Amino acid sequence: MNHTSHPSGTPTVPAAPAAPTAPGVRQAQKQQTRRALLDAALGLLEQQNLSGLGVREVTRAAGMSPAGFYRHFPDLSALGVVLVEESLANLHDMFRAVFAESGGAEQLIDRAVEVIAAHVREHRAHVRFLARERHGGVREVRGAIAAELRSFAEEVAAAPAVRQVTEGWPAEDVRMLAELYVDRMVSTAAAFVEASPEEGERIARTVRLQLRLISTGSRHWNGS
Amino acid sequence: MNHTSHPSGTPTVPAAPAAPTAPGVRQAQKQQTRRALLDAALGLLEQQNLSGLGVREVTRAAGMSPAGFYRHFPDLSALGVVLVEESLANLHDMFRAVFAESGGAEQLIDRAVEVIAAHVREHRAHVRFLARERHGGVREVRGAIAAELRSFAEEVAAAPAVRQVTEGWPAEDVRMLAELYVDRMVSTAAAFVEASPEEGERIARTVRLQLRLISTGSRHWNGS
DNA sequence: AAAGTCGGCAAACAGTTGTTTACTGAATGG
DNA sequence: CCATTCAGTAAACAACTGTTTGCCGACTTT
Numbered sequence: 001m002n003h004t005s006h007p008s009g010t011p012t013v014p015a016a017p018a019a020p021t022a023p024g025v026r027q028a029q030k031q032q033t034r035r036a037l038l039d040a041a042l043g044l045l046e047q048q049n050l051s052g053l054g055v056r057e058v059t060r061a062a063g064m065s066p067a068g069f070y071r072h073f074p075d076l077s078a079l080g081v082v083l084v085e086e087s088l089a090n091l092h093d094m095f096r097a098v099f100a101e102s103g104g105a106e107q108l109i110d111r112a113v114e115v116i117a118a119h120v121r122e123h124r125a126h127v128r129f130l131a132r133e134r135h136g137g138v139r140e141v142r143g144a145i146a147a148e149l150r151s152f153a154e155e156v157a158a159a160p161a162v163r164q165v166t167e168g169w170p171a172e173d174v175r176m177l178a179e180l181y182v183d184r185m186v187s188t189a190a191a192f193v194e195a196s197p198e199e200g201e202r203i204a205r206t207v208r209l210q211l212r213l214i215s216t217g218s219r220h221w222n223g224s
Numbered sequence: 225m226n227h228t229s230h231p232s233g234t235p236t237v238p239a240a241p242a243a244p245t246a247p248g249v250r251q252a253q254k255q256q257t258r259r260a261l262l263d264a265a266l267g268l269l270e271q272q273n274l275s276g277l278g279v280r281e282v283t284r285a286a287g288m289s290p291a292g293f294y295r296h297f298p299d300l301s302a303l304g305v306v307l308v309e310e311s312l313a314n315l316h317d318m319f320r321a322v323f324a325e326s327g328g329a330e331q332l333i334d335r336a337v338e339v340i341a342a343h344v345r346e347h348r349a350h351v352r353f354l355a356r357e358r359h360g361g362v363r364e365v366r367g368a369i370a371a372e373l374r375s376f377a378e379e380v381a382a383a384p385a386v387r388q389v390t391e392g393w394p395a396e397d398v399r400m401l402a403e404l405y406v407d408r409m410v411s412t413a414a415a416f417v418e419a420s421p422e423e424g425e426r427i428a429r430t431v432r433l434q435l436r437l438i439s440t441g442s443r444h445w446n447g448s
Numbered sequence: 449a450a451a452g453t454c455g456g457c458a459a460a461c462a463g464t465t466g467t468t469t470a471c472t473g474a475a476t477g478g
Numbered sequence: 479c480c481a482t483t484c485a486g487t488a489a490a491c492a493a494c495t496g497t498t499t500g501c502c503g504a505c506t507t508t
Contacts, residue, residue, distance in 0.1 A: 025504095025505065025506090026453090026454075026455075026504085026505050026506070029455075029504095029505090030454090030455065033455080033456085047361060047363075048275055048361045049273035049274075049275045049276055049360060049361040050273075051272055051273045051276045052273055052275045052276030052361065054494090054495065054496080055495080055496060055497085056494080056495065056496075057495095064456070064457085065456060065457045065458075066457095066495095066496080066497085067456075067457065067458080067459095067497080067498080067499090068455070068456045068457070069496095069497095070497075070498090071454080071455055071456070072455095076496095131359045132359050132360060132361065134359070135355045135356050135358070135359070135414060136273060136356065136360075137271060137272045137273040137276065137356065139271075142418075172429070172430075172433070173433060175430075176430045176433040176434050176437070177434075177437065179430065179434075180434050180437070183411060187407060187411075190359060194366075205396070206396075206399075206400045206403065209396070209397060209400040210400050210401075210403075210404050213400070213401065213404070213438065213441040213442065213445060214437065214438065214441055215441075216440075216441040216444050216445060217437040217438055217439075217440040217441025217442075217444070218437065218441075219444075220440050220441070220443075220444045221437060221440060249474095249475060249476090250474085250475050250476070250483090250484075250485075253475090253485075254484090254485065257485080257486085278464090278465065278466080279465080279466060279467085280464080280465065280466075281465095288486070288487090289486060289487050289488075290465095290466080290467085290487095291467080291468080291469090291486075291487065291488080291489095292485070292486045292487075293466095294467075294468090295484080295485055295486070296485090300466095449508100450507105450508085451506100451507085451508080452505105452506080452507075452508095453504105453505080453506070453507090454503100454504095454505085454506095455502105455503100455504090455505095456501105456502090456503095456504105457500105457501085457502080457503105458499100458500095458501090458502105459498105459499085459500095459501105460497105460498085460499080461496100461497085461498080461499095462495105462496100462497100463494100463495075463496090464493100464494075464495060464496100465492105465493080465494065465495080466491100466492100466493090466494100467490105467491085467492100468489105468490085468491080469488100469489085469490080469491095470487100470488095470489095471486105471487075471488085471489105472485105472486090472487075472488105473484100473485100473486095473487105474483105474484095474485090474486105475482105475483085475484085475485095476481100476482080476483070476484100477480105477481090477482080477483095478479100478480090478481085478482095
């Protein structure tokens with residue numbers, strides 16, 4: 001994170017020799033190192049837990065001085081909160097992507113598994129972080145994740161494809177079905193995140209079968 | 225962990241004044257402080273992660289000197305391994321207790337929820353530990369837990385109540401159903417472990433419904 | 449072009465950590 | 479009863495931790 005040195009590199013190209021520092025450069029640099037801190041933390045959290053992370057460890061991985069950390073976060077838990085928010089926002093996008101287009105149960109299931117796989121491919125560190133801290137040592141974090149998952153369940157319960165099959169059900173039954181779907185999807189993402197490609201294929205087949213079984217059960221559900 | 229003091233208490237009852245130290249006293253005392261270490265660690269792990277635990281922390285909680293730790297374990301990870309083994313052995317007992325007596329699907333479901341609740345009541349710390357480290361920061365521990373859960377799934381697949389309904393199914397379908405049951409039961413235990421009594425009642429109702437839905441799905445399953 | 453803001457740094461602070469050392473005294477076995 | 483074993487101890491070790499301090503120099507505003 002050395003924005004300073006600039007050791008007279010490439011004296012040619014005088015087009016922007018000492019660029020008049022258009023306003024906003026400072027804030028941009030700050031955001032850049034802030035992101036470097038977040039990414040460094042995410043990287044370390046691949047093999048560690050949030051409750052065991054250290055300030056010096058993070059700054060070292062980000063290539064900056066320990067003191068610089070406090071220009072961005074008052075605490076390590078503050079950084080953790082940001083990571084939770086990012087991860088949950090991404091996961092929310094994933095859920096919306098699954099239920100964006102409607103279609104038959106079969107197509108919805110195939111689409112769900114594809115979207116989950118793509119999400120893990122693109123946000124591996126975030127997903128691993130969520131899986132790890134969902135039952136991790138920080139109560140505040142666990143609570144935030146649990147609350148967001150409940151909200152996802154409500155969203156799933158309100159999705160057209162689900163409403164169609166749960167028409168006339170008592171509210172509690174609808175909720176348990178939605179929670180079942182959410183839990184299965186999150187667990188699947190967590191399973192994808194640390195699986196080799198061939199294991200991933202097996203997991204995908206398994207979860208497709210499981211979602212189909214749940215779908216079958218819901219179509220034959222009698223509220224007794 | 226002071227087995228020493230013995231300040232000449234109750235001079236009456238000379239039956240065993242300075243008991244001739246029947247053989248085995250030493251080993252018994254050792255096992256006792258070893259257990260104290262394990263219990264102290266389990267206690268600390270209620271609010272912390274295995275990867276963030278410290279030797280001094282554990283010995284302090286157990287009321288003994290840091291150096292004494294190394295008379296029992298070479299490492300903190302060695303202690304962690306023991307905790308994993310204990311927790312998984314207990315969980316194994318739980319699964320066997322669920323499928324011990326056979327009966328109709330309804331009775332099996334009710335029995336399962338009761339057994340899970342009782343297990344959590346009696347082994348709260350162990351269950352929390354498993355939930356936390358199942359996706360925790362220690363690869364070795366994650367692997368051990370995953371392997372054991374797979375073996376539980378095989379056991380569930382072989383249970384009479386399950387074999388009855390999966391007669392004629394392809395092996396892969398049987399496995400996905402068994403894994404679905406195992407995952408739901410473990411997740412339920414994890415949910416119980418940090419829930420107030422009234423939340424616990426809601427969780428119990430929800431999981432009963434979900435297990436019934438899965439059971440319904442399996443009875444209407446067509447392998448297509 | 450001068451004055452001010454502020455992100456990042458080196459250094460220092462007091463505590464903590466894991467692990468080893470030599471030791472003590474009770475349990476053990478002859 | 480005496481010699482041996484050995485669980486637990488206190489002290490010391492270097493290495494590490496979170497956080498604060500004063501400072502510098504590049505960005506920003508006037």
